[in-house]
Amino acid sequence: MPGDRVRIGVLGCADIAQRRMLPSMCRQPLVEIAAIASRDPGRAGSFAARFGGVPVTGYAELLARPDVDAVYLPLPPGLHVEWTLRALDAGKHVLCEKPFATSLTEAQAAVRVAGERGLLLMESFMFLYHAQHSAVARLVAEGAIGELRGFSSDFGIPALPAGDGHPARHASTLPEVAAYPVRxxxxxxxxxxxxxxxxxxxxxxxxxxxSGAALLVSPSGVTAQLRYGLDHGYRSGYALWGSAGYLSLDRAFSTPDEHVPVVRLDRGGTVEDVVLAPDQQFVNVAGEFARTIVHNGDFRPYGEAILRQARLVAAIDELAGATR
Ligand SMILES: NC(=O)c1ccc[n+]([C@@H]2O[C@H](COP(=O)([O-])OP(=O)(O)OC[C@H]3O[C@@H](n4cnc5c(N)ncnc54)[C@H](OP(=O)(O)O)[C@@H]3O)[C@@H](O)[C@H]2O)c1
Structure with missing residues (x-):
């Protein structure tokens, strides 16, 4: 890797790539956008003109390039594992959008192959890399709400506007929105x-x-109530309920870079707002991915995280049973 930067190839000119991830990769010093592939040459060209790298027509053509160390994979969820396996076969590390897999079996197969090849496979849960969550964890550890009794989280997005003569559309699916509260x-x-x-x-x-809901419980008996849905008023937050108070955070998942986070503490009717600094979660997740490769870090925790998430989602699906 020349100059200790990871040379990234992008598989697919997705909305999330152009809105958040590629502008963020351009600001991440450990990353170089080396190539951008699309099924459509015009789209590859326009993305490469905006974000850098060589435009490539076709994903297989990008994977064949020796000047690409790793791929960022923002394809629709049903294609994640297929193209992850092809990328791993080509010797590339993979940063894949969530939800990584559509089944636990698929997730297990991909994590196993990544381990066998000694390659990093990471699910791009960018929100984990926003500093607001460690600030919340610190407040809880310091006893701001007493002993933790419960966690709740909601993620939901409105219907997109109807097009000319078409009904309202949805780019996302239920597993895509459920992924955040579960994680x-x-x-x-x-x-x-x-x-x-x-x-x-x-x-x-x-x-x-x-839409959906799930109830989880920790080994010590703390419950997690999760709700998620499409065609819902926008919600993206969580709350922690303790013996001495209630802490809540909005805009917790798809947090804009310039957003000023506010943690609300409600203790016995006294409400205090703790204002935090903005952070750049997409710049940070790209940095985590690249740093782990460049410094030859431990790749295993990222695979284990994929499997834990896939196991929980599979267990929720099983209990949810057939769609009602
Ligand atoms: N992290 C986040 O905040 C966040 C937010 C939204 C979405 N996501 C995740 O990112 C992924 C992509 O979501 P998105 O909304 O950005 O998707 P999108 O705009 O629909 O883009 C998906 C891309 O995949 C490529 N593609 C290949 N085969 C396709 C097919 N059969 N149908 C449609 N597209 C195909 C297309 O690229 P080419 O035409 O250029 O080949 C397309 O631009 C999903 O897993 C989603 O859950 C993450």
Whole structure:
């Protein structure tokens, strides 16, 4: 890797790539955008003109390039594992958008191959790399809300506007929005969560899109109540409820770089707002990925995190049963 920078190839000119990840990679000194692939040459060209790198037509063509060390993979979820396996076969590290896999079996296969090849496979949960969550964890550890009793989290997005003569569209699917509360519960309640309840509400029952809820419990008995949905008023937050107070944070997941986070502490009716500094979670996740490769860090925790997430999602799906 020349100059200790990871040369990244981008597979697919996705919305999330152009809105958040590629502008952030341009600001991350450990990363160089080396190539951008699209099925459409025009799109590859326009992305490369904006963000740098060589435009490439076709994902396989990008994977064949020796000047690419790693790939960023923002394809639709159903294509994540297929193209991750092809990238690993080509000897590339992979930073893949969430949700990494559509099943636990697929996740296990990809994590195993990454381990066998000695390559880094990371699910791009960018929100984990925003400093607001370590500030929250510090407040809780310092006893700001007493002993932790419960966690709750919601993530939901509105229906996109209807196009000319078309019904309202959705770019996202239920697993894409469910992924955030499920991952956030592990951030605060640890690795040993068990799923004790799951519910999935079919599209059309209320609202045009599906929604869901889950109940998890930690080994010490702290519960996590999670709700997620499409065609919902926008919600992106969590709360921690303790023996002596209640802490809440909004804009917790898709946090804009310039957003000033406010942690609200409600203790016995006295409300205090703790104002934090903005942070750049996409710049940070790209840095974490590159740093781990450049410094030859331990790749295993990232694979284990993928498997824990996939196991919880599979357990929720099983309890939620058939769509109602
Ligand atoms: N981290 C976040 O905040 C965040 C936010 C939104 C989405 N995401 C995740 O990022 C991923 C991409 O989401 P997105 O909304 O950005 O997707 P998108 O705009 O629909 O882009 C997906 C890209 O995949 C490529 N593609 C290849 N085969 C395709 C096919 N059969 N159908 C559609 N596209 C195909 C296309 O690139 P080419 O045409 O250029 O080949 C397309 O631009 C998802 O996993 C999503 O959950 C993450």
């Amino acid at each position: 956030a519960a592990q951030l605060f309640l640890g690795d040993g969560l068990a799923v004790v309840g799951g519910y999935r509400c079919a599209a059309g029952r209320f609202g045009s899109q599906p």
